[in-house]
Amino acid sequence: MSDITKKKMEQIAQMWNARGKGLITHMALEIEEVSSEGVRVRMPFNPDFCVDADQTLLHGGILTALLDSVFGLANFVAIEGVSTMATLDLRVDYLRPAYSRADVIVRAHCFRKTRHIAFNSGSVWFEGHENAEIARGTASFALTRGGTDLFDAMTKGKTS
């Protein structure tokens, strides 16, 4: 089923971890599992993403950003030959207050892909509390195919 080589997985992980700038770098995302069935990513606790003076309550927006990023990664590995990918829409439910200094874990997958559109869903929880989800999201992405592969653009393009 999986047509993604181990080598490509490693390259994807390396690319993500080595991107020179942008929000993903600030989120310090670590890929824990990646396959065409779905991905699991860890975001270490970061006080900059909190809303309270004590810095123990994460802002919902960072969870939304996290879902958006991880959906992108899930599509990246699940769909071959994508040249561009843009979020079309995104819905997030904040299920509980994000009150913790634990690392955040996200699991996301692409549950349907067509020529033009990818559909995603994902869940977010604090490490060790998988049964107490803090957010759940769904999104759709517009894809274009042909031309320069997104993977090549990302790995060979200007990344720093």
Next chain:
Amino acid sequence: MDVQTANANVSRVPFFRFLNFEIRSLDNLHAEAEMTFDDRHIGNPVMEYYHGGIIASFMEATAAIAVQPDFADVPAKPINLTVDYLRPGVKGPLFARANVTRKGKRMASVSVITRQTDREKAVAEGLYHFLLV
């Protein structure tokens, strides 16, 4: 509440400082804010577009201020959101306008539209719900 006091509240929130925006106008049902572009907002490093999650966060922040500019400890509690991404957010300032469409005792519904220098072309539209209790 005046804009200066609202901005003083904004500056107390670590994540709002990370987003780096200022309230430009405020009344009972509306808030307008401007966010300054920064490398840490980038989602697409090749094109240097804003990260969709940063746009959604900025709209959520502006919506929360529109609902409760005088928040005590933390901004208004978000329940959920829907964002429609209409165009890429390019390098440069982003302007959000939040409109409180309904504010009851327990719930508020807020719609937000985000634009850039070309005010005719929206970058994103969002619908946010907040719990007021």
